[in-house]
Amino acid sequence: MRDLMIAEEPSRLAEGLPSGEGMLGALLREGRPNTSLVDHIVEDIAMQIIVARLPPGADLNSVDLARRYKSSRTPVREALLTLQREGLVEIPARRRPRVALVTLEQVRDIYQVRASLQGLVSELIVHEATDESLAVLTEWQGRLRADAEIGDVDAYFWHNVGFRQAEAEITGNRQLTRMLGSLGLRTLQLRHLSLSFPGRLRRSLDDHDRLMTAYADRDASLAVAITKSIIHAGFRAIEDSGWSGLHEA
Numbered sequence: 001m002r003d004l005m006i007a008e009e010p011s012r013l014a015e016g017l018p019s020g021e022g023m024l025g026a027l028l029r030e031g032r033p034n035t036s037l038v039d040h041i042v043e044d045i046a047m048q049i050i051v052a053r054l055p056p057g058a059d060l061n062s063v064d065l066a067r068r069y070k071s072s073r074t075p076v077r078e079a080l081l082t083l084q085r086e087g088l089v090e091i092p093a094r095r096r097p098r099v100a101l102v103t104l105e106q107v108r109d110i111y112q113v114r115a116s117l118q119g120l121v122s123e124l125i126v127h128e129a130t131d132e133s134l135a136v137l138t139e140w141q142g143r144l145r146a147d148a149e150i151g152d153v154d155a156y157f158w159h160n161v162g163f164r165q166a167e168a169e170i171t172g173n174r175q176l177t178r179m180l181g182s183l184g185l186r187t188l189q190l191r192h193l194s195l196s197f198p199g200r201l202r203r204s205l206d207d208h209d210r211l212m213t214a215y216a217d218r219d220a221s222l223a224v225a226i227t228k229s230i231i232h233a234g235f236r237a238i239e240d241s242g243w244s245g246l247h248e249a
Contacts, residue, residue: 024050024188041069041079049088049099050189051154052196056245060089060097087186102186104239104246110187111235115228117180118164122211122227124171126220133170134215140166141212148201156201157192163208194234197241203233 024043045065048054065076080097083089090100125133140163147156168177195201207230214223238246 038075038078042082054099056099056101058099086184115231119224119228121167122223123220126223129170148205153196194237197237
């Protein structure tokens with residue numbers, strides 16, 4: 001397969017809001033400062049994979065990467081091993097590392113777990129959230145609406161990540177937040193993918209509007225049902241797409 005060099009230009013969200021890189025770094029480092037070259041390489045390659053600038057199956061040439069990051073090959077290898085643990089990179093024996101493929105069964109499993117955990121988040125929000133907390137979600141929803149109106153998939157995706165993070169924080173359940181985080185970067189890759197198909201932003205926005213209404217009405221059963229429906233719709237979008245990142249089990 002032809003070697004693919006990582007795109008040089010960074011991905012930015014709307015002016016004045018956190019960048020995708022900033023949000024990704026916070027997720028990866030869990031509050032640690034970014035002082036390591038390895039951290040930087042991990043975040044940069046992960047970003048390119050998540051937003052599909054590096055497609056599944058693309059070779060990751062450590063020599064080219066070392067040249068790009070002006071480093072030796074050792075930090076590159078460490079970064080690729082980290083990304084392998086996160087499920088974004090495969091390192092076959094005696095072959096170059098590459099962006100990982102995934103089976104449809106693996107995608108289904110991830111989405112089933114996400115649906116259950118996020119459903120619990122929605123239930124806790126209905127029972128525990130203050131009006132001030134719901135106002136925070138309303139602000140995130142406004143950003144999603146603005147992104148959908150101009151068709152900005154990357155901005156919508158990262159604001160959706162922010163929306164879900166805000167939901168988790170509102171619950172106050174740290175164990176639940178850790179479990180959601182443990183699903184890793186592969187989840188972000190799939191979420192970005194599912195939002196990139198035609199019509200998905202409008203469908204997602206409409207569903208989030210319904211979810212916010214359920215929160216405001218303090219209707220737990222409806223909120224849980226809508227949240228699970230949102231997540232299952234994301235899986236169906238991938239399942240129906242014939243995405244090239246899938247391979248046979």
